[in-house]
Amino acid sequence: xxxxxxxxxxxxxxxxxxxxxxxxxxxxxxxxxxxxxxxxxxxxxxxxxxxxxxxxxxxxxxxxxxxxxxxxxxxxxxxxxxxxxxxxxxxxxxxxxxxxxxxxxxxxxxxxxxxxxxxxxxxxxxxxxxxxxxxxxxxxxxxxxxxxxxxxxxxxxxxxxxxxxxxxxxxxxxxxxxxxxxxxxxxxxxxxxxxxxxxxxxxxxxxxxxxxxxxxxxxxxxxxxxxxxxxxxxxxxxxxxxxxxxxxxxxxxxxxxxxxxxxxxxxxxxxxxxxxxxxxxxxxxxxxxxxxxxxxxxxxxxxxxxxxxxxxxxxxxxxxxxxxxxxxxxxxxxxxxxxxxxxxxxxxxxxxxxxxxxxxxxxxxxxxxxxxxxxxxxxxxxxxxxxxxxxxxx
Amino acid sequence: xxxxxxxxxxxxxxxxxxxxxxxxxxxxxxxxxxxxxxxxxxxxxxxxxxxxxxxxxxxxxxxxxxxxxxxxxxxxxxxxxxxxxxxxxxxxxxxxxxxxxxxxxxxxxxxxxxxxxxxxxxxxxxxxxxxxxxxxxxxxxxxxxxxxxxxxxxxxxxxxxxxxxxxxxxxxxxxxxxxxxxxxxxxxxxxxxxxxxxxxxxxxxxxxxxxxxxxxxxxxxxxxxxxxxxxxxxxxxxxxxxxxxxxxxxxxxxxxxxxxxxxxxxxxxxxxxxxxxxxxxxxxxxxxxxxxxxxxxxxxxxxxxxxxxxxxxxxxxxxxxxxxxxxxxxxxxxxxxxxxxxxxxxxxxxxxxxxxxxxxxxxxxxxxxxxxxxxxxxxxxxxxxxxxxxxxxx
Numbered sequence: 001x002x003x004x005x006x007x008x009x010x011x012x013x014x015x016x017x018x019x020x021x022x023x024x025x026x027x028x029x030x031x032x033x034x035x036x037x038x039x040x041x042x043x044x045x046x047x048x049x050x051x052x053x054x055x056x057x058x059x060x061x062x063x064x065x066x067x068x069x070x071x072x073x074x075x076x077x078x079x080x081x082x083x084x085x086x087x088x089x090x091x092x093x094x095x096x097x098x099x100x101x102x103x104x105x106x107x108x109x110x111x112x113x114x115x116x117x118x119x120x121x122x123x124x125x126x127x128x129x130x131x132x133x134x135x136x137x138x139x140x141x142x143x144x145x146x147x148x149x150x151x152x153x154x155x156x157x158x159x160x161x162x163x164x165x166x167x168x169x170x171x172x173x174x175x176x177x178x179x180x181x182x183x184x185x186x187x188x189x190x191x192x193x194x195x196x197x198x199x200x201x202x203x204x205x206x207x208x209x210x211x212x213x214x215x216x217x218x219x220x221x222x223x224x225x226x227x228x229x230x231x232x233x234x235x236x237x238x239x240x241x242x243x244x245x246x247x248x249x250x251x252x253x254x255x256x257x258x259x260x261x262x263x264x265x266x267x268x269x270x271x272x273x274x275x276x277x278x279x280x281x282x283x284x285x286x287x288x289x290x291x292x293x294x295x296x297x298x299x300x301x302x303x304x305x306x307x308x309x310x311x312x313x314x315x316x317x318x319x320x321x322x323x324x325x326x327x328x329x330x331x332x333x334x335x336x337x338x339x340x341x342x343x344x345x346x347x348x349x350x351x352x353x354x355x356x357x358x359x360x361x362x363x364x365x366x367x368x369x370x371x372x373x374x375x376x377x378x379x380x381x382x383x384x385x386x387x388x389x390x391x392x393x394x
Numbered sequence: 395x396x397x398x399x400x401x402x403x404x405x406x407x408x409x410x411x412x413x414x415x416x417x418x419x420x421x422x423x424x425x426x427x428x429x430x431x432x433x434x435x436x437x438x439x440x441x442x443x444x445x446x447x448x449x450x451x452x453x454x455x456x457x458x459x460x461x462x463x464x465x466x467x468x469x470x471x472x473x474x475x476x477x478x479x480x481x482x483x484x485x486x487x488x489x490x491x492x493x494x495x496x497x498x499x500x501x502x503x504x505x506x507x508x509x510x511x512x513x514x515x516x517x518x519x520x521x522x523x524x525x526x527x528x529x530x531x532x533x534x535x536x537x538x539x540x541x542x543x544x545x546x547x548x549x550x551x552x553x554x555x556x557x558x559x560x561x562x563x564x565x566x567x568x569x570x571x572x573x574x575x576x577x578x579x580x581x582x583x584x585x586x587x588x589x590x591x592x593x594x595x596x597x598x599x600x601x602x603x604x605x606x607x608x609x610x611x612x613x614x615x616x617x618x619x620x621x622x623x624x625x626x627x628x629x630x631x632x633x634x635x636x637x638x639x640x641x642x643x644x645x646x647x648x649x650x651x652x653x654x655x656x657x658x659x660x661x662x663x664x665x666x667x668x669x670x671x672x673x674x675x676x677x678x679x680x681x682x683x684x685x686x687x688x689x690x691x692x693x694x695x696x697x698x699x700x701x702x703x704x705x706x707x708x709x710x711x712x713x714x715x716x717x718x719x720x721x722x723x724x725x726x727x728x729x730x731x732x733x734x735x736x737x738x739x740x741x742x743x744x745x746x747x748x749x750x751x752x753x754x755x756x757x758x759x760x761x762x763x764x765x766x767x768x769x770x771x772x773x774x775x776x777x778x779x780x781x782x783x784x785x786x787x788x
Binding site: 084085086087088090091093094095098100101103129132133136137139140143144146147149150151153154156157159160161163164185187211213214215216217218219221222225228229232233236238259260261262263 | 478605
């Protein structure tokens, strides 16, 4: 540890030197001055850690010197050591912020040392507090920079994920598709996709990968690519899996297990054939169940199979039904139901169904009604999608 | 603003009340006490913001009262207002930490008010500093939590990306492949993959997507999937692009442009046929150029084509050469050369080539020699890969 440097100012050389000698023996570095003018000069040159100052001195008295030092915006502590003077001197010293006031003759030098210790301790505490604040400021700046780097990284990732989502809304030959997706982090473990397999035949799916964020988003890319691969295989006549929702799930389950990523997903996939007016679907444990309004009747598509990526021997069932007039379907991820607090799951499902039918499967209105417009920090990703074929020609 | 509450303690009722009256008129809330004992009780009950205290009082004098309050660990400021007494009283007050010492009779009450203002100002500054530190601590905790959330997200993403990298090292029928990949962030824009297309025919590539982190990593997934798709198409006899490095690049360029992600990439892809002993490659602007040692001769594979994802009309050239004895290839991303400071690019390339040949294309040794073992915060992703066919039977 560096020795503290003390400046002793006294015009009485014997007093000054005996004090300096004692303090040097006690382990301090000591500089001296014989009056206020010299004191100020030595102070400027040596920048001591503490000043011990007499009051009555030639050229410039102690209070005037201390006033100059205080005015110079120095926070150096000082102790007045003065002969029995007037009360007003002590009051002045107090007002200037003296750490202590010791009356001469100093018979016990331990008293001086104790006063020095106390003053230095206070300075040390103040310095520690200041250093603590500075450390906090530094840490904050570093953390802020880290957050900015990570967030920029994630924003760029989000941009890529957005680019992989299909165009919306879709409307062609009486078929409409629309969706909305709110990520709880920058990237989403929810994903939707759809495309016309043939004119009037629309394949569409909603997927919810376990967890959320980057890792889940990466799995959505894998799933999207695998579905696209099946589409390519179908185009070239290699396989017709893409025409069979259950086969698609079977394939995705195998791929997810094979990837050894340790992620699973729920996925509902439907094939709407508007020419034949039938709907075919398979459900890999996706919940909430899709809502269908078909020719005036509202029902939910229950009957789920296993999630993807968990069971090697999972099998997937395909279900189908037809309609004569119109069909409208609404899908959502479980995050959507989580926004409604204080109600049972059954109540929340009922509310969702009511919102969907009341707003005629219109996604922007459904989002507003479900409170998805102003969600900033959702605990889970939230996705809604609607597929409609209102055309009532037969 | 809430009025400051002052506690006035004086046994002289007329002095006390005139002071209290004046201070109330000045906008303070004032509580009073007539001696030290009552003063302590009122202090405990009312918790004033500042104390104005006489010294000489019955029951308990001022210094004793102030000592109790200081000992009680209170940081309330206090001002002594006392009749002309002894110097030692002022010294005691100073040592207790009095904000000021005013000598009675108080002829100008403005002096008292000024002393109060000064003391309160100091308290306010201290409180502000404390509040500032607390705010910093809070911000710190929040930032720390944010960083932890984001980092956990990215770590999980990294895990997924790692799962997509091929197994290493690979060794089969005299062919060896090994690689090392260091991400500058959690996720990497560098990627490598390889697989045996047929027995003894090894397709391998190194890709460096513009930027780094999540978005670049997502593009590596896309590229990997597209290459796998071509492999599938080839298996089913739909296309033989996978057998022609230039066609693969052509396909990837189109896919990247089509995705509208706004990312481009450099990619070197090679096809090593150990049965025919020939090597065929195409280079989408990948740099540094791969190093080949072929039958005792060392050369670099220059002749690059355009990067992927930038130019709609980019064309890719294919090059090939044969060997009779053995072949060894080393690839690296540009991040590897960036670790060597203070040298020209040509010097760095020469160094890389020297390291590769000196260490006989052995990845762990090359990593050590290139200083990749203890890299913690690289400015760019760093990847090295070696493909060897040492077998010298003809």
